[in-house]
Amino acid sequence: MAASRALGRHPIRIPWLGIYFGLVILYLFFPIAIIALFSFNSSPAISFPIRGFSLRWYREILVSPVFLSALKNSLIVAVVTTAICVFVGTLAALGLTRYNFRFKPLVQSIYVLPVTLPGLLLGLSLLSFFVFLGLKLSLGTVVIGHLVYTLPYFVLVATARLERFDRMLEEAAQDLGCTPWQTFWKVDFPIIAPSIIGAAVIVFALSFDEFLITFFVIGTQSTLPMLVWSMMRMSIDPRVNAISVVLMVASMVLIYVLSKLVDLREIEL
Amino acid sequence: MLSPSLAFLIFFFLLPTIVFFIYSFLVSQYYRVEWQLTWDNYYRTFTTPVYLKAMLNSLRIGLTAGVATTLMSYPFAYFLTFRLKRGRNLVLFLVVISLVGSYLVRVYAWRTILGKTGAINSFLLMIGVIKEPLLFLLFSRLAVLLTLVHVFLPFAILPIMSSLQTISWDLVEAARDLGCNPLQAFLKVTLPLSITGVLSGFGYTFILSAADYITPQLVGGTSSAMIGLSITNQFVKVGNMGLGSSLSFVLLAVLVVAYMAIRFLARLAKLTPRQ
Numbered sequence: 001m002a003a004s005r006a007l008g009r010h011p012i013r014i015p016w017l018g019i020y021f022g023l024v025i026l027y028l029f030f031p032i033a034i035i036a037l038f039s040f041n042s043s044p045a046i047s048f049p050i051r052g053f054s055l056r057w058y059r060e061i062l063v064s065p066v067f068l069s070a071l072k073n074s075l076i077v078a079v080v081t082t083a084i085c086v087f088v089g090t091l092a093a094l095g096l097t098r099y100n101f102r103f104k105p106l107v108q109s110i111y112v113l114p115v116t117l118p119g120l121l122l123g124l125s126l127l128s129f130f131v132f133l134g135l136k137l138s139l140g141t142v143v144i145g146h147l148v149y150t151l152p153y154f155v156l157v158a159t160a161r162l163e164r165f166d167r168m169l170e171e172a173a174q175d176l177g178c179t180p181w182q183t184f185w186k187v188d189f190p191i192i193a194p195s196i197i198g199a200a201v202i203v204f205a206l207s208f209d210e211f212l213i214t215f216f217v218i219g220t221q222s223t224l225p226m227l228v229w230s231m232m233r234m235s236i237d238p239r240v241n242a243i244s245v246v247l248m249v250a251s252m253v254l255i256y257v258l259s260k261l262v263d264l265r266e267i268e269l
Numbered sequence: 270m271l272s273p274s275l276a277f278l279i280f281f282f283l284l285p286t287i288v289f290f291i292y293s294f295l296v297s298q299y300y301r302v303e304w305q306l307t308w309d310n311y312y313r314t315f316t317t318p319v320y321l322k323a324m325l326n327s328l329r330i331g332l333t334a335g336v337a338t339t340l341m342s343y344p345f346a347y348f349l350t351f352r353l354k355r356g357r358n359l360v361l362f363l364v365v366i367s368l369v370g371s372y373l374v375r376v377y378a379w380r381t382i383l384g385k386t387g388a389i390n391s392f393l394l395m396i397g398v399i400k401e402p403l404l405f406l407l408f409s410r411l412a413v414l415l416t417l418v419h420v421f422l423p424f425a426i427l428p429i430m431s432s433l434q435t436i437s438w439d440l441v442e443a444a445r446d447l448g449c450n451p452l453q454a455f456l457k458v459t460l461p462l463s464i465t466g467v468l469s470g471f472g473y474t475f476i477l478s479a480a481d482y483i484t485p486q487l488v489g490g491t492s493s494a495m496i497g498l499s500i501t502n503q504f505v506k507v508g509n510m511g512l513g514s515s516l517s518f519v520l521l522a523v524l525v526v527a528y529m530a531i532r533f534l535a536r537l538a539k540l541t542p543r544q
Contacts, residue, residue: 047391118480129285251370
């Protein structure tokens with residue numbers, strides 16, 4: 001007993017756990033790797049053996065107006081969603097962590113509920129509502145849809161760090177003669193900025209990739225996931241692989257930036 | 270400070286949900302609703318065999334995917350939290366990428382991998398293991414489960430991991446000192462202390478899987494028809510929004526009741542720590 005405990009914090013040794021861990025990683029990533037591999041295939045078939053590699057599909061999507069306009073729309077939606085989220089969400093995160101008020105648990109549950117509901121129901125209730133209001137479906141309605149889904153995420157991630165914020169620092173700053181405004185910029189802001197930016201990055205990534213809600217509220221325009229959807233339903237189109245890789249690389253870059261800003265272990269659902 | 274976001278969520282989340290709910294009591298056809306009250310939508314929801322079968326299918330597939338995902342995630346999260354020293358951030362990076370990114374791409378990936386001329390079949394043909402492509406891979410319940418578990422794994426891994434992180438290893442050591450064997454220590458200390466993560470991980474994956482309307486369309490066959498697609502069709506093909514709404518709310522009720530039942534079972538099994 002004593003000997004096994006001397007090995008460290010972990011007296012239980014299960015040799016299979018590491019192998020299992022590797023297998024799950026493989027299961028999570030081999031489908032994506034396959035798509036990436038075939039996006040460089042010189043022939044249109046998505047099957048082995050691979051005869052040669054080329055950038056043909058990437059060149060084709062880069063000159064395709066459909067792809068470029070979908071990319072533009074995706075970027076517009078993600079940027080607008082993120083901007084509104086940061087502004088409105090930061091205020092909400094500050095309000096939720098600093099003040100106690102009546103009905104606080106009720107209010108908090110409104111911020112959690114949209115995360116727990118499936119996209120299908122969020123999308124359909126928004127669609128019914130827009131039809132009810134007589135609102136025309138557009139990128140604007142897509143932004144609204146994305147906000148309903150991302151705002152709770154933003155508030156969740158941003159409040160995680162604010163809750164551990166030491167209020168003594170603010171009092172110290174005010175004792176040393178700072179006005180409330182100065183206190184905010186010199187004390188609060190530098191401390192909360194990384195988690196705000198981190199939360200913003202998550203929102204951008206979620207919005208850029210959102211499909212389940214977008215599908216119902218988009219109308220006639222297209223975003224990248226919508227383009228992937230319409231292309232893959234028609235036939236085997238190797239350009240879908242290239243667009244998929246663009247989407248995956250985008251989320252990789254965003255999460256890499258995120259990992260530099262916040263401890264990824266803080267990401268909670 | 271809350272007011273802008275709260276107003277937004279009330280106007281674009283609560284209100285639409287209420288309107289959507291009211292639709293389930295209204296007569297509708299050809300994409301229009303009439304302000305005329307009816308129970309007909311619920312009547313049809315509970316008496317049409319196709320919908321009942323799809324509802325049951327969704328419940329079954331959701332439960333299977335939820336249980337499978339949670340069972341797969343626990344040892345993974347355990348290893349990630351307590352064992353892995355180097356490369357932990359890299360793995361976490363990979364898990365978070367699959368959480369926020371590429372939902373559709375990953376479903377699509379399975380369709381191309383499992384297809385008749387897809388990666389698996391063409392690879393097996395190439396190396397000579399099989400002579401004819403395996404047709405049972407795609408358009409089957411197995412394909413739906415394989416895809417759902419793959420897509421929603423991070424939704425179970427992260428909550429389980431964050432509850433494992435809060436466990437102080439001293440408690441486990443104390444249990445060992447008091448004579449527990451490793452398994453007993455796990456069952457009496459580690460598992461009860463991480464059950465919140467397990468339950469919420471299961472909750473997410475169960476609900477997300479049961480209400481998925483894309484995966485069954487892309488990789489499922491006729492036998493794995495799920496209610497999400499029937500609901501979607503009421504809105505995009507049939508135009509009967511009232512029926513789509515009643516189907517949605519019955520689905521939601523079924524999901525909530527099933528999840529509550531699971532939580533209750535966990536409490537009966539004395540897995541949840543007493544308050």
